[in-house]
Amino acid sequence: MEAQVIYIALAALFGIFMAWGIGANDVANAMATSVGSKALTIKQAIVVAAIFEFLGAVLAGGAVTDTVRKGIVDSDLLIGSPELLVYGMLAALLAAGTWLFIASKNGWPVSTTHSIVGAIVGFAAVGIGVDAVQWGKVGTIVMSWVVSPLTAGFLAYLIYQSVQRLILRQEDPLAKAKRYVPVYIFLAAFTITLVTILKGLKHVGLTISLRDSYILAIAIATGIAVIGAVIIQRIEPDKKAEKNAHFYTVERVFGILMIVTACGMAFAHGSNDVANAIGPLAAVVSVAQTGAIAAKSTLPIWVLALGGGGIVIGLATYGRHVIATVGKKITQLTPSRGFAAELAAATTIVIASGTGMPISTTHTLVGAVLGVGIARGIDAIDLRVVARIFVSWIVTIPAGAFLAIVFFFIFKTVLP
Amino acid sequence: MANVLANIFGSSPVRPLEKHIGIAFSCAKQLHAFFAAAIKGDWEKAAVVRRQIEKLEHDADDLKKKIRLGLPKSLFMPVPREDLLELLLVQDKIANRTKDVSGIVLGRKLPIPADIADQFLEFVDRNVDAAKQARKSVRELDELFTAGFRGAEVELVTALIDKLDQIETDTDDKQAALRASVYAIEETLNPVDAVFLYQVIELTGQIADMAERVGRRLELLLSH
Numbered sequence: 001m002e003a004q005v006i007y008i009a010l011a012a013l014f015g016i017f018m019a020w021g022i023g024a025n026d027v028a029n030a031m032a033t034s035v036g037s038k039a040l041t042i043k044q045a046i047v048v049a050a051i052f053e054f055l056g057a058v059l060a061g062g063a064v065t066d067t068v069r070k071g072i073v074d075s076d077l078l079i080g081s082p083e084l085l086v087y088g089m090l091a092a093l094l095a096a097g098t099w100l101f102i103a104s105k106n107g108w109p110v111s112t113t114h115s116i117v118g119a120i121v122g123f124a125a126v127g128i129g130v131d132a133v134q135w136g137k138v139g140t141i142v143m144s145w146v147v148s149p150l151t152a153g154f155l156a157y158l159i160y161q162s163v164q165r166l167i168l169r170q171e172d173p174l175a176k177a178k179r180y181v182p183v184y185i186f187l188a189a190f191t192i193t194l195v196t197i198l199k200g201l202k203h204v205g206l207t208i209s210l211r212d213s214y215i216l217a218i219a220i221a222t223g224i225a226v227i228g229a230v231i232i233q234r235i236e237p238d239k240k241a242e243k244n245a246h247f248y249t250v251e252r253v254f255g256i257l258m259i260v261t262a263c264g265m266a267f268a269h270g271s272n273d274v275a276n277a278i279g280p281l282a283a284v285v286s287v288a289q290t291g292a293i294a295a296k297s298t299l300p301i302w303v304l305a306l307g308g309g310g311i312v313i314g315l316a317t318y319g320r321h322v323i324a325t326v327g328k329k330i331t332q333l334t335p336s337r338g339f340a341a342e343l344a345a346a347t348t349i350v351i352a353s354g355t356g357m358p359i360s361t362t363h364t365l366v367g368a369v370l371g372v373g374i375a376r377g378i379d380a381i382d383l384r385v386v387a388r389i390f391v392s393w394i395v396t397i398p399a400g401a402f403l404a405i406v407f408f409f410i411f412k413t414v415l416p
Numbered sequence: 417m418a419n420v421l422a423n424i425f426g427s428s429p430v431r432p433l434e435k436h437i438g439i440a441f442s443c444a445k446q447l448h449a450f451f452a453a454a455i456k457g458d459w460e461k462a463a464v465v466r467r468q469i470e471k472l473e474h475d476a477d478d479l480k481k482k483i484r485l486g487l488p489k490s491l492f493m494p495v496p497r498e499d500l501l502e503l504l505l506v507q508d509k510i511a512n513r514t515k516d517v518s519g520i521v522l523g524r525k526l527p528i529p530a531d532i533a534d535q536f537l538e539f540v541d542r543n544v545d546a547a548k549q550a551r552k553s554v555r556e557l558d559e560l561f562t563a564g565f566r567g568a569e570v571e572l573v574t575a576l577i578d579k580l581d582q583i584e585t586d587t588d589d590k591q592a593a594l595r596a597s598v599y600a601i602e603e604t605l606n607p608v609d610a611v612f613l614y615q616v617i618e619l620t621g622q623i624a625d626m627a628e629r630v631g632r633r634l635e636l637l638l639s640h
Contacts, residue, residue, distance in 0.1 A: 169567020380426035
């Protein structure tokens with residue numbers, strides 16, 4: 001029994017540390033767009049992020065967590081020696097954490113998701129055997145890393161094009177904004193609630209019929225859109241500020257929309273990234289508790305809550321500084337542009353979460369920003385940085401794998 | 417610590433360009449006070465204004481260099497980088513011409529005949545008007561970027577540029593009339609002064625020419 005306690009304690013420790021790291025660094029990317037465009041103050045962004053990251057993790061994080069904890073390693077091969085999975089998952093957590101630490105010290109734009117998946121594949125392929133990796137699934141995951149930024153970019157392009165056509169290029173953009181922005185609010189709220197209800201809630205133990213799911217999603221989205229519309233109607237044009245920038249008041253209308261998409265972004269981020277921290281933890285917990293590898297084991301909610309809590313703590317202790325720094329640097333993302341990027345990214349991420357794909361939320365957001373850029377929405381995008389992201393994308397997987405292999409053999413020797 | 421999202425944004429040239437034309441116009445605007453002092457023969461006052469002109473021209477130059485450095489080739493922008501750099505260059509020339517013309521007048525303490533004083537100031541003011549209209553047009557850049565260079569905003573800017581062209585044509589007419597007036601009193605002038613007076617008129621007129629070219633550059637951006 002003693003060994004089991006050590007395993008769970010270690011896994012929980014590493015898992016919380018990882019969640020803390022995600023909250024401290026990655027959440028900034030999800031929230032800074034809203035802070036940079038002044039749709040939210042930093043304090044408001046922290047509150048929104050804390051609530052929706054946690055909700056996203058607990059309500060919609062189940063599928064991705066399942067993929068990370070039992071989708072990559074073929075557990076059939078481990079029935080005789082379940083402790084190997086424990087060592088491996090601990091090694092993966094530590095490897096990903098270490099790699100992220102090294103990367104962020106050096107300013108490399110690496111993804112948490114890529115690190116953890118690389119680490120799990122690494123320990124499984126080398127520590128257990130090449131056959132232990134479910135290569136088909138891994139292939140799908142890697143494909144999703146290519147597809148998700150492209151999808152987000154395409155969606156963002158379409159959304160921003162529609163904003164330009166319907167609102168920004170019109171004679172009276174303010175009136176048009178007041179008319180159409182509630183529709184965008186509805187769309188944002190509808191997509192995110194629907195995917196959550198359809199894909200996420202079964203992990204919490206709720207099952208709702210397809211028809212009821214749509215009705216519920218429409219009802220919730222309409223409610224949010226109506227509240228948004230009421231607030232928007234009360235926005236009065238600021239003639240003085242508009243002398244310098246004609247879109248001043250229009251952007252304030254988009255600011256309301258951005259609050260909604262910021263919630264969606266935090267929710268989406270929580271739903272996908274929580275798995276990076278607690279997928280391995282969940283695997284360790286299920287082995288340690290049962291002493292065996294149970295393919296059908298269900299995911300305990302407390303594990304999701306632990307991950308969500310870790311993200312919130314990371315956000316509160318360190319993340320707010322990062323949000324402030326990043327927010328200052330991305331003022332080009334005015335609400336009309338920022339919402340398009342956020343809505344496209346959040347939609348893509350929530351769908352990925354629903355289908356259990358662990359994707360990089362940051363890369364998806366970068367894809368969305370590029371999409372807005374292609375729609376001639378961004379003043380200047382530095383393509384050198386985009387290229388660097390691509391390179392670190394490729395380097396991260398072997399790096400995470402290598403570290404995981406080293407840690408795996410250390411754990412195998414040291415741990416009981 | 418570097419952040420991916422923060423770093424994919426290059427420094428936007430839009431607000432700095434708007435600021436630059438603001439400085440260039442402020443510089444050109446000093447010409448009224450400068451020539452008013454010169455006409456009165458108050459060279460002390462003229463020297464004070466000239467120092468202000470030099471400072472503004474210098475500020476514009478500094479900002480121009482800063483904007484250029486912030487626009488590496490790796491930037492992806494809705495309009496070609498070259499067009500923005502050209503716009504910057506002609507904006508800067510408004511300040512340059514202002515400095516040149518005030519330099520000649522102050523350096524030679526060039527007398528401006530009382531007979532043409534009013535007409536001269538009117539001509540100067542009209543050139544300053546052109547610079548002002550150029551500033552008004554360039555200040556729409558951020559809105560153009562937001563609207564993606566299409567739609568109602570484009571029409572608004574086109575109208576501003578049309579007005580700029582009208583002002584420039586007006587300066588041309590005034591310049592011709594002013595030259596005729598100088599010609600009429602040429603006999604009474606010191607020959608060297610007369611030559612320089614023509615040159616000052618020519619250079620002053622170039623301020624409106626540069627302002628008009630700012631409009632042409634903006635138009636090029638609209639056509640993308």
